[in-house]
Amino acid sequence: MCRIYTRRCKLQNARRGGLIAAAEAAILGARQKMQERPKELDNKVIIMNGFTFEEINKIINAVKKEFENPRDLIFAKTTDNSLQMKLADLIVDMSEDHEYLKKNPPDIKKKPQPNSEA
DSSP, X not given: OHHHHHHHHHHHHHHHHHHHHHHHHHHHHHHHHHHTOXXXXXXXXXXXXXOOHHXXXXXXXXXXXXXXXXXXXXXXXXXXXXXXXXXHHHHHHHHHHHHXXXXXXXXXXXXXXXXXXX
């Protein structure tokens, strides 16, 4: 009976050691993933859903007033496509678009000013 008990103990200890090793590997993997976290996830992003365009403009203007560098904020309205995306992927995608637009701003035609000299 001692032999069976001893073998059982060794087997249980081996299993415990395997579980501990698996847990340590999982923790290490999680730490590596955190270190590999995309830098875009540090951006300030506001995603809005269910608002009208008028409400969105009010929200954007109100929020921008509260920040020193409002151009660093990323605002987005949900779309059918974005609602299907994983949040981290969506933030990375929006951040890439934001960076592109900062480097390549669209040409915005200003409304002509009425001639006040007439």
